[in-house]
Amino acid sequence: MGISSTDFAYLRELLYHYSGIVLDEDKEYLAELHLEPLAEIAGFDSIATLIKFLRTEPFNSLHVQVIEALVTYETFFFRDIYPFEALKNFVLPELLKNRKEEKSLNIWCAACSSGQEPYSIAMLIRQYFPMLANWMVKIIASDFSSKALARARKGRYNQIEIQRGLSETLRNKYFHQENNEWQIQEQIRSLVEFREMNLIQSWSFLPQMDIIFLRNVLIYFDTEMKKTILGKVRQLLKPDGYLFLGGGETTIYLDSSFKQVKLGKYICYRN
Numbered sequence: 001m002g003i004s005s006t007d008f009a010y011l012r013e014l015l016y017h018y019s020g021i022v023l024d025e026d027k028e029y030l031a032e033l034h035l036e037p038l039a040e041i042a043g044f045d046s047i048a049t050l051i052k053f054l055r056t057e058p059f060n061s062l063h064v065q066v067i068e069a070l071v072t073y074e075t076f077f078f079r080d081i082y083p084f085e086a087l088k089n090f091v092l093p094e095l096l097k098n099r100k101e102e103k104s105l106n107i108w109c110a111a112c113s114s115g116q117e118p119y120s121i122a123m124l125i126r127q128y129f130p131m132l133a134n135w136m137v138k139i140i141a142s143d144f145s146s147k148a149l150a151r152a153r154k155g156r157y158n159q160i161e162i163q164r165g166l167s168e169t170l171r172n173k174y175f176h177q178e179n180n181e182w183q184i185q186e187q188i189r190s191l192v193e194f195r196e197m198n199l200i201q202s203w204s205f206l207p208q209m210d211i212i213f214l215r216n217v218l219i220y221f222d223t224e225m226k227k228t229i230l231g232k233v234r235q236l237l238k239p240d241g242y243l244f245l246g247g248g249e250t251t252i253y254l255d256s257s258f259k260q261v262k263l264g265k266y267i268c269y270r271n
């Protein structure tokens with residue numbers, strides 16, 4: 001089908017305006033790959049006709065579908081492992097001490113995609129911190145994509161997804177097999193509260209957080225947007241809280257008030 005440079009510029013603008021994501025100029029082939037099936041399903045004979053239609057219509061669910069088709073959802077259980085070791089060996093033991101009076105913890109997983117990240121946190125808590133069973137532990141997992149959230153809420157993964165990052169022990173303990181898929185158990189699913197939320201819009205309904213996972217999403221934003229988001233994270237994070245970023249992400253050169261802390265083989269950020 002192909003995609004003209006003016007149509008690609010329109011898509012980049014649409015995506016940026018709605019999500020803050022900067023689609024690289026050399027990613028035309030990706031747009032083509034993901035929009036071709038969508039154009040066909042929606043009854044258009046080409047991506048060009050689809051975009052022509054989008055341009056003339058007020059913003060609607062088709063625009064959202066196009067945006068969602070351009071986003072990267074890559075994720076897997078216990079991604080990069082070291083952040084989860086830091087959480088288990090340093091961060092949770094420390095916060096357990098600091099919060100022993102109020103017995104409450106707020107954890108936010110800010111771009112949760114199909115749910116593997118918040119469920120990894122929930123499994124880690126159930127597996128290694130049984131004493132938290134009578135605490136108020138709130139794991140809020142959010143994403144702007146209703147498509148990703150619908151998958152996350154179901155907690156159902158195929159054979160390839162279940163093998164990525166998850167040990168057999170945790171799989172057998174916290175999932176059961178249904179046909180060719182693996183369903184997460186209710187005791188883990190119910191620990192996570194999923195919410196639709198766009199990071200470039202208001203965060204006003206969120207409570208102060210002890211732990212924030214904001215991993216592998218800042219990389220898609222431009223410098224100004226990264227600074228704005230990190231500034232809001234700083235406001236939301238409790239004074240003794242911890243921020244977890246993705247492997248290719250940092251606060252350096254963006255927000256000098258964050259301090260780096262090396263926890264085992266992982267670097268965390270604090271206010």
Ligand SMILES: C[S@@+](CC[C@H](N)C(=O)[O-])C[C@H]1O[C@@H](n2cnc3c(N)ncnc32)[C@H](O)[C@@H]1O
Binds near residue numbers: 142198
């Ligand atoms: C690559 S995934 C990362 C998932 C997970 N955090 C991880 O590290 O494995 C990026 C996620 O960020 C979400 N995302 C991108 N822009 C967003 C925005 N403006 N607001 C909320 N979520 C966003 C996408 O929908 C996608 O699910």
